[in-house]
Amino acid sequence: MHPLQRALIEKAGHDNGFEYVLPGNAEHAALASARHPARVRVAVVEQGYEVGIDTGSATLAQEVARTFAANQMDATTFVLPSEALLAHWLRRAAALSQALPNQAVRAFEQQVQAELAELAPDAAHNTEVLRMVRQRVGQQAYRQAMLDYWGGACAVTGLALAPVLRASHAKPWAVCDSDAERLDVFNGMLLAAHLDALFDQFLLSFDEHGRVLISPQLDAAACEVLGLRPTMQMCWMAPEHQPYLSYHRQRFMAGH
Known part of the structure; x- marks a missing residue:
């Protein structure tokens, strides 16, 4: 992931409910928030952006999948082909994380x-x-x-x-x-x-x-x-x- 790609991902997170960037590695950007417990990692892949849910409500992934079923790769991983869809995914995940029980x-x-x-x-x-x-x-x-x-x-x-x-x-x-x-x-x-x-x-x-x-x-x-x-x-x-x-x-x- 080159610096411009990382900067775009971090800005998408900041603008859509994941305002904190956590220590990560060269392969992905780790995003979190003070307003909800969800933490996600975003990597650049050939198809666009691969987003994985690391922590959050036990039902977060299944609820996000109601909107993004076509983009779900496995239980907690989604592939999003554009920056616009990445922003939409982050915004939906943040909203759900603030709504789900507890x-x-x-x-x-x-x-x-x-x-x-x-x-x-x-x-x-x-x-x-x-x-x-x-x-x-x-x-x-x-x-x-x-x-x-x-x-x-x-x-x-x-x-x-x-x-x-x-x-x-x-x-x-x-x-x-x-x-x-x-x-x-x-x-x-x-x-x-x-x-x-x-x-x-x-x-x-x-x-x-x-x-x-x-x-x-x-x-x-x-x-x-x-x-x-x-x-x-x-x-x-x-x-x-x-x-x-x-x-x-x-x-x-x-x-x-």
Whole structure:
């Protein structure tokens, strides 16, 4: 790898979520970030750029592969034929690394502590104030994680208009057993506002394949107005979604 190639790779990393260059060797550039745990190595090959995932979430590679399946060489390695595609890959990997489980919880705890530190001591130790701060910060963190995970688009319709997208919980916030469940990016999906309202009221759910389930309370006229079709489905479903959607389906089937 000559100096210009290395400089181009390092700039692509800096501009797309991997701002740190780690000690490497002459064959590859090692990239990392202070904002997420993923570390990758990029080498120049005849076909373009070979990118390998060294560390990060256990599910990072399989989630990146949803977008870059045609470029995947093995479980953790991708070959990208252009600088533009390399930048896209790095940007997607960085976004996913900030969204996948545990990372959102860590960011949430840091933000809560930062906000509490700005309050008067008596307020910071008030149980109700603490509850409100944790809920507000948690909902913001969850929404950002969902935007990152779903690429800023509705998981069903593909609508990419952030102001009308909602971070939907399959297992509601109030009944989650822990902050890890509340902030788990697999506990729900990013939905257009009208789908979120139906999902939240258990009038719409999804089967184990991600296909839409429509409540019998919604007649044909309502479905037409809402744009609901029985052929609608999630653009993908990870195995980690299944326990949460199973909980939601049970509530859906029970009618509440």
